[in-house]
Amino acid sequence: MALLSLKELYNGYDTHFAVAAFNVHNLEYAQGVMMAAEAENAPVILMVGAGMSKYCGLGWMAAVCKYAAEDTHLPVVLHLDHAKDLELIVRAIQAGFTSVMFDGSHLPYEENVAQTRRVVEIAHAAAVSVEGELGAIAGVEDDLQVSKDLLTDPAQAEAFVRETGVDALAVSIGNRHGLYQQPADLDFQRLAAIKGRVEVPLVLHGGSDIPDAHVRRAVALGIWKYNVATDLKIAFTNALRARLGETDSCEPPATLGAAREAVKELARKKMQLLGCSGQGGRWKAPAQNREVLR
Ligand code: 13P
Numbered sequence: 096m097a098l099l100s101l102k103e104l105y106n107g108y109d110t111h112f113a114v115a116a117f118n119v120h121n122l123e124y125a126q127g128v129m130m131a132a133e134a135e136n137a138p139v140i141l142m143v144g145a146g147m148s149k150y151c152g153l154g155w156m157a158a159v160c161k162y163a164a165e166d167t168h169l170p171v172v173l174h175l176d177h178a179k180d181l182e183l184i185v186r187a188i189q190a191g192f193t194s195v196m197f198d199g200s201h202l203p204y205e206e207n208v209a210q211t212r213r214v215v216e217i218a219h220a221a222a223v224s225v226e227g228e229l230g231a232i233a234g235v236e237d238d239l240q241v242s243k244d245l246l247t248d249p250a251q252a253e254a255f256v257r258e259t260g261v262d263a264l265a266v267s268i269g270n271r272h273g274l275y276q277q278p279a280d281l282d283f284q285r286l287a288a289i290k291g292r293v294e295v296p297l298v299l300h301g302g303s304d305i306p307d308a309h310v311r312r313a314v315a316l317g318i319w320k321y322n323v324a325t326d327l328k329i330a331f332t333n334a335l336r337a338r339l340g341e342t343d344s345c346e347p348p349a350t351l352g353a354a355r356e357a358v359k360e361l362a363r364k365k366m367q368l369l370g371c372s373g374q375g376g377r378w379k380a381p382a383q384n385r386e387v388l389r
Contacts, residue, residue: 098173101194101224102262105296105319107170107241107368108380112370113314116140116298118176118324118360120151122159123351124331126360129163129171133365135372138170140194140320143187145178151311153183157190161256169375184214188221196265201205202228204251211259226320227253230267232300245283263296263320264289268313270301273325279305283316290317298322302365310368321369323362328362329370335368353358 099107104114119141125131129348132139141163145271157173164171174194175187184195197214199207211227218225230247247266266289268282290297298317302310303325313323334357335350342349366372 096162096164096168098127098191098193099170099319100222100262101140101172101226101296102169102340103141103193103224103380104378105263106381110375110377111301111314111317111319112374113318113321114138114140114363114371115362115369116142116172116320117365118142118144118147118322119156119160120144120147120328122354124327124358125156127166127219127331128327128362130355130359131167131362131366132171132375133167133357135366136169137371138167138172138375138378139366139371140174140321142176142324143389144176144324145183145198148175148183149185153187153190153192157187157192161191172224172380176259181210181214182333183216188218188223189322192223194224194226194262195303198228198265200231200265200267201230204255208255208258211255211261213285214216215260217278224262225260226263226265226298227255227259227261228238228267228300230263232265232267232270232273234301238356245290246282249285249288249292252289256293256295256337257388259338261295263298264293265298265300270299270305272301274304279309281305281309281313282338283312286313286316296320300328307368315367321365323365326365327358328348330357333357346381370385 117128141160160173229247275332298320299318300322302323303320331354335354338353
C-alpha cells in the first residue's frame with residue numbers, strides 16, 4: 096500500500112495502543128524494521144532524523160521507505176524527525192515524506208506557535224501530517240538535562256494544539272533522548288493531565304532505556320506514537336561488532352545480515368510491548384481522511 100500520513104494511520108483505528116516509530120539510517124535498518132512489522136503484523140512509522148538526513152540523504156531514505164510501504168499490506172508512515180527549519184521540511188515533503196515534525200521547542204512559546212502554524216499550512220496543503228513539540232526533551236539531541244522547566248504544561252499544550260492545528264504533539268514528561276543517566280522518572284500525572292486536555296495523539300520521544308512497566312503505563316495513559324532510536328542503534332552495532340569478531344568474510348549477508356537481524360528482533364520486542372503487534376490488518380481507511388487534511 097502507499098505510504099500513509101500520521102493522521103490517516105491514527106484515524107484508521109478505533110482502539111488505543113501505541114505505534115512504534117523507529118529511526119532508520121540505512122537499508123538494513125529499514126529492512127530490519129519492516130521484517131519485524133511483517134512478523135508481528137504491526138503498523139509502523141519509519142523515521143529519518145533531520146540531523147541524520149545529512150548522512151543518509153532524504154531522497155535515498157524516501158525511496159527506500161516508499162518501496163517498503165508499497166511492498167507490504169501493512170500501514171506504514173514515513174516521518175521526518177526533529178526538523179528545525181522550514182527548508183528541510185519542504186524538501187522532505189517534495190521527496191515523499193507523509194509526516195513531518197517541526198521542533199520549535201527551543202523557541203519562545205509565541206514563536207513556536209507561529210512557526211509551527213506555518214509548517215501546518217504548508218504540510219496540510221500537501222496532505223502531510225505535522226507533529227509539534229511543546230516543552231523540550233532532554234538528552235543527546237539538544238544536550239539538555241531533564242529539568243522541571245522543560246516539562247510540558249497541560250494548559251499550554253491545549254492552547255498550542257488549538258492555535259497551531261498540529262496532528263500530533265510530542266510531550267516532555269521527564270523523558271530524554273539516549274540512555275538515561277538516572278533511572279527514567281516519567282511524570283505520569285502530567286501525562287494524564289495533558290491527555291485530558293489534548294485531542295490529538297501524543298508522542299513520547301526518548302523511548303529507549305525505559306523499563307517495560309513504565310512504557311506500558313505511558314501507553315495506557317495516552318501515548319500513541321512511541322519513538323525509538325538508541326536501543327536500535329545499540330542492537331545493530333553490538334551485533335555487527337560481534338559478527339566481525341567471528342568471521343573474516345567481507346560478504347554483506349555474513350556481516351550486515353547479523354545487524355539487520357538484531358534490528359528485527361529488537362523492533363519485534365518493542366512492538367509487542369507497545370501493543371501494536373497484531374494490529375496491522377485491522378487498519379481501515381477512513382474515506383474522509385484525505386479531505387480532512389486538505
Ligand atoms: P531514543 O534515542 O532515546 O530512543 O529517542 C528516539 C527519539 O525520540 C527520536 O526522536
